[in-house]
Amino acid sequence: MAGAVLRGDEDLLTGRWGAIVMLAGVLSGCGNGGSLETFGGPTMGSTYSIKYVRHAGLPAPNAVQAQVEKILAEVDQQLSTYRSDSDIERFNDLPANRCQKMPAPILKLIRVGEQLSEQSEGAYDLTVEPLLNLWGFGPQAREEKVPTAQALADVRQRVGYQHLRIDRDQLCKDAAVEVDFNSIAAGYAVDTIAAKLEAMGIHDYLAEATGELKASGKKLDGSPWKIALEEPRDDQQVAQKIIAVDGYGLSTSGDYRNYFQQDGRRYSHTFDARTGAPVSHTLASVTVINPSALMADGLSTLLLILGPERGWDYAEKHDIGAFFVIRADTGFVTRANQAFERLSAGKTE
Numbered sequence: 001m002a003g004a005v006l007r008g009d010e011d012l013l014t015g016r017w018g019a020i021v022m023l024a025g026v027l028s029g030c031g032n033g034g035s036l037e038t039f040g041g042p043t044m045g046s047t048y049s050i051k052y053v054r055h056a057g058l059p060a061p062n063a064v065q066a067q068v069e070k071i072l073a074e075v076d077q078q079l080s081t082y083r084s085d086s087d088i089e090r091f092n093d094l095p096a097n098r099c100q101k102m103p104a105p106i107l108k109l110i111r112v113g114e115q116l117s118e119q120s121e122g123a124y125d126l127t128v129e130p131l132l133n134l135w136g137f138g139p140q141a142r143e144e145k146v147p148t149a150q151a152l153a154d155v156r157q158r159v160g161y162q163h164l165r166i167d168r169d170q171l172c173k174d175a176a177v178e179v180d181f182n183s184i185a186a187g188y189a190v191d192t193i194a195a196k197l198e199a200m201g202i203h204d205y206l207a208e209a210t211g212e213l214k215a216s217g218k219k220l221d222g223s224p225w226k227i228a229l230e231e232p233r234d235d236q237q238v239a240q241k242i243i244a245v246d247g248y249g250l251s252t253s254g255d256y257r258n259y260f261q262q263d264g265r266r267y268s269h270t271f272d273a274r275t276g277a278p279v280s281h282t283l284a285s286v287t288v289i290n291p292s293a294l295m296a297d298g299l300s301t302l303l304l305i306l307g308p309e310r311g312w313d314y315a316e317k318h319d320i321g322a323f324f325v326i327r328a329d330t331g332f333v334t335r336a337n338q339a340f341e342r343l344s345a346g347k348t349e
Contacts (some may be wrong), residue, residue: 004248037061043072044186044210045082052197052205053220059200067196070255072209078103081129081139081183090177091171092129099172107166109181109188109294116298117161117273120314124302125273127163129180130155135270135278140178146262156276186212187251187297194293211252214293215245229287229323241323241334243344249293253300254285254325272305281307282327289321289343315339 039061040049050068054061070324080086084093091100113126132138134147134155147155163175177332181188186209193207194214204217204226224244229252255278268278286303290296299320303311308326312335315322319341326333 032221037064039065039068041069044076044080044189046210048072048189048209050193050201050205050207053217054202058202064197064200064202067194067200068207069251070191071192071196075105075185078106078189079109079185081178081180081182084129088179089179091173094173094176096176097174099167099170101169102171104169105188105192107169107171109184110164110166110179111186112294112298113179113181114161114164116302119318120306122161122303123272123305124183124184124298125159125161126179126181127159127161127177128271128273129178130158131271131273131276132180132269135271148307152276159273159276161273170189181289183253183301184294184298185251186210187292187294190214190249190293212249212293212297213251214249216247218246241336243289245289245344248289248291248343249296250287250289251293251296251300252285252287253304255279255283255304270301279305280308283308283311283324284327284332285325286311287323287340288315289340291322308332312337 012192034053034055036051037054037060038049038051040047042048048068050064052058076083078087081089081092083089087100087102087106091102094100109125113124116124117126129138134151136144144209158176158178160175160177163173163177164179165172165174189209190207190212191214193209194205194216196204197203197207198216204219204255206215207213213227217225219225224246227243227245227250229241229243253270255270270279271277273277274338283304286300288296288300288303290299299322303308303312303315303320303322303324306314308324310324312324314320315337319339320337321343322337323340324335326335
């Protein structure tokens with residue numbers, strides 16, 4: 001994670017994939033008479049940040065932060081694959097043909113994952129954790145390397161969303177599958193935080209966790225929250241497109257920072273569950289804008305898996321606002337569909 005880069009009276013923060021940055025005025029005491037409050041901290045192996053305009057009668061930052069961190073702690077307890085006592089890791093440790101009572105948020109996310117799996121014909125799948133570990137990207141990974149054909153065949157027996165089912169308040173499995181919510185957990189957390197802020201009377205805010213974000217209302221000076229989409233480069237941050245966001249979640253998935261190379265070939269951490277292998281197309285990153293940060297999170301991963309042609313067609317068919325960054329011989333080519341321009345209010349710089 002790169003450090004903050006100051007730009008005049010604005011600050012620039014990297015997102016989870018280094019592809020989304022948030023530009024929010026940091027001056028207070030101007031415009032509508034309120035103040036801009038900011039706080040953040042560590043979460044989910046990364047960071048979170050909250051900015052909101054505080055008007056008379058709204059809660060102080062310490063009270064808001066306490067509520068936000070309570071949400072993040074609950075998300076971690078329920079969804080983390082990096083702690084053995086989380087709800088989902090206790091389920092992952094179960095053998096085949098077992099069930100476990102689960103909190104409502106986990107069952108909700110399982111249903112979202114099933115929807116995305118069915119719509120992508122199985123390319124997107126929440127049960128890819130054994131594959132991530134095998135290839136060296138998961139929480140139990142040993143080393144980054146191309147597995148043997150036999151090892152891959154063995155692990156693929158433990159992958160497949162169809163092996164999961166919900167029985168009332170229980171999650172059940174008929175194979176020894178393991179669930180990984182990393183493609184939607186942060187988006188879910190952001191939506192939950194946004195709902196809490198709204199319930200506390202805060203309607204002008206930018207909430208971000210591990211790079212997934214949602215913005216609502218206006219900044220202190222009455223201008224919209226601005227989000228910069230960064231060119232996917234390892235060496236520096238380059239703002240490629242700046243959009244105004246109000247009432248939408250935004251998520252970018254990319255394959256250009258978490259990968260390894262072997263025998264001259266590049267292997268990313270983005271997997272097509274149908275093949276059990278990392279994707280190998282030219283799509284470097286996808287940004288999705290959606291009223292739900294959860295759906296933006298999941299859909300950006302889904303489109304990245306599908307690739308530059310099938311992903312684009314999928315976004316067009318389902319009216320998904322998407323911004324594609326595609327590798328080309330001369331560098332990167334960008335492509336934004338009409339839904340993306342419409343949902344970002346066409347306000348670009």
